[in-house]
Amino acid sequence: MDLAFTAAEEEFRLKVRSWIAEAMPPHIADKARDGRHFGMEEVMEWHRILDGQGWAAPHWPEEHGGPGFTATQRFIFQEETEAAGAPGLSPFGLVMVGPLIQRFGTDAQKARFLPKILAGEEVWCQGYSEPNAGSDLAALRTEAIDAGDHFVVTGQKTWTTYAQYADWIFCLVRTSTEGKKQAGISFLLIDLKTPGVEVKPFQTLGNTPAFCDTYFEGAKVPKENLLGPLNGGWTLAKALLGHERTLVSAVGATARTLATARRIASGQVGDDGRPLLEDAHWEGRIARLEARLQAHRMTVYRALAEQQKGKHPGPESSILKLVGSELVQRADELCMELMGHDALSWHNPEGVVPPYEQNVGPQFAYNRATTIYAGSNEIQKNIIAKLILGMPKA
Amino acid sequence: MDFDRSEDQKLLAKTVADFAKKESTVERFRKLRNADGEGFERSTWKQMAELGWLSVPFAEELGGFGGSSVDVGLVLEELGKSLVPEPYLASVVLAGAAIRLAGSVEQQAELLEPLLEGDQVLALAYAERGARYATSRLSTTAEADGSGWVIRGEKVFVLAGHAAERFVVSAEVAGEPGLFVVDADAAGVERATVGLIDGRRGANLRFDGARARMRLEAAPAAEVLEHVMDLAAAAAVAEGVGVCHAMLQMTVEYLKTREQFGAKIGSFQALQHRAVDMFVEMELLRSIALEAVGRADATGEGKAARQAAISAAKLQLATGGAFIARQAIQLHGGIGVTDEHDVGLYFKRLHALMSLFGDEAFHARRYAQLQRG
Numbered sequence: 001m002d003l004a005f006t007a008a009e010e011e012f013r014l015k016v017r018s019w020i021a022e023a024m025p026p027h028i029a030d031k032a033r034d035g036r037h038f039g040m041e042e043v044m045e046w047h048r049i050l051d052g053q054g055w056a057a058p059h060w061p062e063e064h065g066g067p068g069f070t071a072t073q074r075f076i077f078q079e080e081t082e083a084a085g086a087p088g089l090s091p092f093g094l095v096m097v098g099p100l101i102q103r104f105g106t107d108a109q110k111a112r113f114l115p116k117i118l119a120g121e122e123v124w125c126q127g128y129s130e131p132n133a134g135s136d137l138a139a140l141r142t143e144a145i146d147a148g149d150h151f152v153v154t155g156q157k158t159w160t161t162y163a164q165y166a167d168w169i170f171c172l173v174r175t176s177t178e179g180k181k182q183a184g185i186s187f188l189l190i191d192l193k194t195p196g197v198e199v200k201p202f203q204t205l206g207n208t209p210a211f212c213d214t215y216f217e218g219a220k221v222p223k224e225n226l227l228g229p230l231n232g233g234w235t236l237a238k239a240l241l242g243h244e245r246t247l248v249s250a251v252g253a254t255a256r257t258l259a260t261a262r263r264i265a266s267g268q269v270g271d272d273g274r275p276l277l278e279d280a281h282w283e284g285r286i287a288r289l290e291a292r293l294q295a296h297r298m299t300v301y302r303a304l305a306e307q308q309k310g311k312h313p314g315p316e317s318s319i320l321k322l323v324g325s326e327l328v329q330r331a332d333e334l335c336m337e338l339m340g341h342d343a344l345s346w347h348n349p350e351g352v353v354p355p356y357e358q359n360v361g362p363q364f365a366y367n368r369a370t371t372i373y374a375g376s377n378e379i380q381k382n383i384i385a386k387l388i389l390g391m392p393k394a
Numbered sequence: 395m396d397f398d399r400s401e402d403q404k405l406l407a408k409t410v411a412d413f414a415k416k417e418s419t420v421e422r423f424r425k426l427r428n429a430d431g432e433g434f435e436r437s438t439w440k441q442m443a444e445l446g447w448l449s450v451p452f453a454e455e456l457g458g459f460g461g462s463s464v465d466v467g468l469v470l471e472e473l474g475k476s477l478v479p480e481p482y483l484a485s486v487v488l489a490g491a492a493i494r495l496a497g498s499v500e501q502q503a504e505l506l507e508p509l510l511e512g513d514q515v516l517a518l519a520y521a522e523r524g525a526r527y528a529t530s531r532l533s534t535t536a537e538a539d540g541s542g543w544v545i546r547g548e549k550v551f552v553l554a555g556h557a558a559e560r561f562v563v564s565a566e567v568a569g570e571p572g573l574f575v576v577d578a579d580a581a582g583v584e585r586a587t588v589g590l591i592d593g594r595r596g597a598n599l600r601f602d603g604a605r606a607r608m609r610l611e612a613a614p615a616a617e618v619l620e621h622v623m624d625l626a627a628a629a630a631v632a633e634g635v636g637v638c639h640a641m642l643q644m645t646v647e648y649l650k651t652r653e654q655f656g657a658k659i660g661s662f663q664a665l666q667h668r669a670v671d672m673f674v675e676m677e678l679l680r681s682i683a684l685e686a687v688g689r690a691d692a693t694g695e696g697k698a699a700r701q702a703a704i705s706a707a708k709l710q711l712a713t714g715g716a717f718i719a720r721q722a723i724q725l726h727g728g729i730g731v732t733d734e735h736d737v738g739l740y741f742k743r744l745h746a747l748m749s750l751f752g753d754e755a756f757h758a759r760r761y762a763q764l765q766r767g
Contacts, residue, residue, distance in 0.1 A: 134727050136654035159728050203733035205723070205741070211732065271528035271756065281755055329720075336745070340526045341551045343749040344596070346589040352598065361591050365742065368723045369731040376727060378664060394663075 005072070012073055016080045023049055024086065032085030034355040035260050037208065037362070040165045046087040047120035057094050057118055064102055064110070065118045071307040075300070082252020090162060093117035093124035097170045097189070097227075100236055104187075104228040113168075113189070127157035127171035127190070127214055128237070135379050137172070138181045138234065142216060144173040144188060149223055151175075151188065153196075153216045159373070163212035164201045166192055172233050187233035189225040196220070206366030207347060249300045249320040250328050250370070254293050257331035257363075261286050263356050264338040276338060289331055296323045315387035318380040325370035325377060332364035397684060403468060409445065410472035420736045423477040427593040432557045434479040436512075443512025448486055452494060456502055457510050463625060467632030467687035474636025477739055479594060481515055484554035487629045488622060489516035492562045496573045496610035496618040505560070505575065517558035519549035519599055520619065527756045529564060529571070529619040534601065536565035536572050536609075543567075543574055543606040545582075548599065553750075555597030556587040562610070563601065564619060571615040574606035581605070592746040593739065621693065624704050627751035628690040631683045631707040634715050634747050641722035641740045642676050645669065648726055665725065672721050675714030682707040702764045705757035711747065712754035719744040 005013070024032065028042055038046075050056040058077045060066025069077060082088075098117045101109055116122040133140040142155025153173060160169060169190050176184030192199065196219035201209040228236050265277040265286060276282040300320060336343045339360060342353045346361055371377045385391040399407065418438065426433050442448055450465050452458025459465070466487060473482060486509070493505050493516075508514035525531050534547025545565050555561065561576045561583075576583060582604035585597040610618075646669055649660030659665055686707035692700040719741045723730040730737050752760070 129728060132653070134654060136656075139654070205731045205733060205738045207733055269524040269526060271526050271531070273531065281759075336749070337753055337755070339749075340753065341521050341749060344551045344588075344590045344592075344746055346591045346593075348588050352586075352588055365591075365738070366731070368720070368741075369728075371724055372727050372731060377724075381664070 005076070009072055009076060013076050013080060016077055017084070019053065020080060020084045020086060023053065024084070025049075028087065032087075035085055035256060035359055035363075036355070037359050038087040040162070043087045043090060044120055044123070047089050050089070051119055056089065056120065057098065059095070060098065060118070061102070064098075064114050071304050075304050079252045079255075082250075083255055085256055090123055090165075092126050092162075092166070092170070093122065093168075096126060096240055097124055100170075100187070100227060100240060103239070104236055106224075108224065109189075109227065122167045123162075123165055124168045124170060125160050125163040125166035125192075125212075125214075127160055127169045129159045130156060131158055135376050137237070138185065140172055140174060140185065142171065142173050144175050144186060144221065146175070147220070151221045151223065151226075153188070153190065153219045153221055155216050157214045157216075158211070160199070160212045160214040161210055163192070163199045163214050164209065166199075168192060169197075169214060170227070172237055175233075176231050182234040184231055185233040185237070186230055187227045187236045188221055189227055190216075190219065190221050191225075194219045194221065204366050205368055206362035206364075208362060208366065210366070249296070249324040251293065251297050251300055251324070254296075254324070254327045254331050257328070257335060258286065258290055258293065260356055260360070261289075261331065261335050261338055264335055264354075264360075267354055267356075268338055268340055268342070282338065285334060285337075289327070289334060293327055293331075296320075296327055299323065315383050318375075318383045318388075321374060322377050322380045322384075328367050328370045332360070332367050335360045336364050399468070403465060406447075406450075406465060407468045407472055410447065410469050411475070413445070414472055414476040414478055418473075418476055418478045420476050420739060423479045423593070424736075424739065426479055433593075433595045434481065434557075439480050439515065440512035442480060442482070443510060447482070448512060449510045451486065451490060452506055452510065453502075456499075456506055458506070463628055463687045463690035466625075466629055467683070470629050470633040471636040471639075474633035474743070475640045477637075477743055481517075481554035481557065483626065483629055483633065484518070485509060485516045485558075488518040488520075488553065488626050489558075489560075489562050491622045491625045492518050492573055492618060493575075493610065495621060496613050496615060498610075498612045501575075501608060501610060501612075508559070514559040515554050515557045517552050517554045517561050517597075518622070519552045519555060519561045519563045520622075521550050521552070522548065523550050527623070527752045529623055530616045532564055532566040532571055534563065534565040536567040536574055536606065538567075539605075543609055545574055545576055545601040545604045545606055547601055549601075550598050551588065551590070552597045552599055553594075555585060555599055556595045558597075560607070561599065563599075563606070564615065571619060573610040573615045573618065575608050575610065576601065576604050576606050580607075590746060591749075592743040594746075623751050624700060625690050627704050627708050627757075628683075628686040630747045630751055631679075631686050631704075631711050634711045634744060635680055635683045637740050637744050637747070638676055638679060638715050638718045641718055641737060641744075642669075642672050644737055645672065645722045645725050652727075668721055668725065672718045675710075675717050679707075679710050679714050679718075682710045698764055702761060705752070705761040705764070708752055708757040709754060709761065711744075712757070715744055716748060 047056055054067050057066050058069050058074045062068040101113050130140050144151035144153045169192055171188045171190055172185050173188050174184055175186040196217045198215045199212050201212045204210050265282050266275050268276045270276050270279050339357055342357050345353045446459055447469055449458040450461040454460040509516055520529050536543045536545050559578055563574050563576050564571050565574055582602045584600040588596050588598055590596055652659045685703040689700040689703045722737050723741055726737050729735050
């Protein structure tokens with residue numbers, strides 16, 4: 001056993017850290033310092049800066065323009081960018097559909113889509129969930145009817161995060177009603193400018209417009225936009241869900257929130273007139289979460305070490321999603337408690353609360369979604385019970 | 395022991411419940427939240443006055459109903475069920491109690507009349523930046539000036555402060571807290587409306603040599619403020635009972651109707667047990683809320699029991715109540731994290747109530763001190 005990163009890995013970490021410090025423009029760095037919310041323009045600006053360095057897609061293989069990082073380097077990179085508070089890039093193209101196109105796409109699809117995803121020229125969103133297909137995703141009903149050289153798509157997708165900024169959407173659609181419900185699903189790439197497609201943003205609990213409903217009314221989608229085999233979409237969907245789970249371990253994000261907690265605890269004064277951080281109660285509350293985060297971080301490292309040996313992430317990735325999402329929420333809850341009366345503040349102009357408290361409330365509210373999205377935590381527990389513990393069926 | 399409500403109390407609760415159901419649904423709150431303006435309606439405030447609800451805790455000699463905190467609690471529980479946005483907690487409980495406990499009979503008569511008529515909104519400006527829940531550590535000051543008093547300092551997150559015609563302001567005078575009444579339109583009063591997590595509004599206030607209309611000094615202000623915070627905490631728990639009740643109800647209903655995997659999701663044992671855990675927390679909250687409002691008016695020998703009950707209740711709101719709120723969102727799944735669904739509005743109101751009048755840490759500490767004797 002060796003708990004240390006190799007010297008080369010540590011060197012890599014320092015290289016990433018100093019590059020970020022230099023490359024991040026001041027207006028982004030200001031917001032990053034206080035954990036403020038980034039608008040889509042800032043996200044895309046950061047995307048292009050990373051792309052200039054060849055780091056926009058750290059997990060892409062070199063043949064498609066990736067930097068050729070190892071699994072550990074990828075994690076270090078993610079940890080450093082999250083710890084720096086850098087804008088999180090839109091994952092739908094880079095992390096989700098990009099790798100699927102690399103694995104299942106035709107040469108023409110690869111050439112058409114991948115370079116524009118990498119350069120941030122085309123933004124993607126995800127069309128999976130429907131009003132009646134959430135945890136039970138395979139119950140989806142948006143249909144794509146074969147009309148010769150194209151499909152005609154009709155239905156509604158929901159939780160299409162950031163669809164209002166996107167150019168393309170990847171969708172699971174029903175192409176057959178025969179056999180098991182999973183067997184009649186296909187994976188379609190749809191241009192959001194297609195006539196008959198309409199995007200309607202709605203607000204989240206954080207009162208920020210992050211989600212959309214996306215409606216399809218007889219939208220014509222060319223057949224060359226089918227990714228993978230007809231009625232083979234479920235295999236692609238499963239490949240993607242496993243991927244999403246390692247994404248949401250959120251180690252860096254939680255580390256940042258806990259750093260914010262320390263700042264709040266230094267700034268807020270208790271009833272005895274001393275900063276909360278000097279109060280054993282609050283210091284202990286923060287330390288407990290930091291310690292749990294460390295246990296979570298080491299669990300992620302163990303999974304990484306396995307991946308480094310060439311093993312694919314298995315059902316164990318459900319643990320990362322489960323623990324990671326709950327830690328995100330507990331860190332947010334702690335910040336809210338630390339803020340006292342400031343926790344009442346909601347989208348106020350600057351100056352009402354200190355800048356590092358400004359986004360805490362909306363983030364706390366919005367992050368209630370972390371235990372729901374990417375496979376709800378109840379579903380993750382089902383996976384662990386069934387696939388790891390081997391529990392009998394009811 | 396008898397936990398039953400009297401006939402009068404049943405009638406009061408029913409009247410408020412009927413009003414909330416028919417005239418002030420969550421939809422009404424949502425519209426007012428989304429619109430410019432005060433976030434509530436003066437006509438409804440007037441209507442509440444006419445129905446007698448604004449008079450509940452005040453003495454009959456002053457035109458009040460002569461009720462207790464139990465009566466205030468049952469009004470707020472019903473208002474909480476549909477998130478009625480009128481500033482009952484801010485005006486009747488907070489500012490009202492400060493006037494009631496610290497004002498002379500003449501002062502009470504003068505200040506309460508426009509409140510009881512529904513012509514004014516009153517607010518208590520007690521919170522300061524960096525003072526957390528200690529109401530007696532003040533940086534706002536009052537200085538004697540001729541026959542009157544001049545106030546200097548800042549107050550934050552003043553509930554209903556954006557709308558109030560008058561403020562009751564806590565300010566330090568000769569090393570002790572004092573309570574002063576300042577008109578909102580007095581020279582030297584600046585107010586900035588602030589948005590609150592629960593979709594309501596409040597204000598940050600700056601007093602720059604503002605003249606007070608009067609000083610309330612029929613009782614020591616430090617003790618009054620401590621009691622007012624207890625009354626408000628008990629009232630917040632009572633409202634929290636209504637808020638949590640609504641969340642539990644809508645969640646159980648959702649589990650019974652939402653279908654996934656070809657079944658009602660309420661048929662899954664894991665979710666049944668979660669709903670049961672919520673129900674258990676709800677019952678504990680109801681029980682301790684009854685003790686809290688039942689002891690809230692006690693002073694003298696009853697003070698320690700009052701404080702213990704209220705701290706226990708506020709703790710249950712911060713633990714059990716928060717559990718109900720968070721699981722209500724979780725069990726609604728994706729729809730629960732949209733602004734469109736009502737469950738999130740209740741979730742946020744509950745979190746506002748948690749941050750006010752002492753949080754979990756404050757009340758755990760106070761409870762521990764009381765146990766030490």
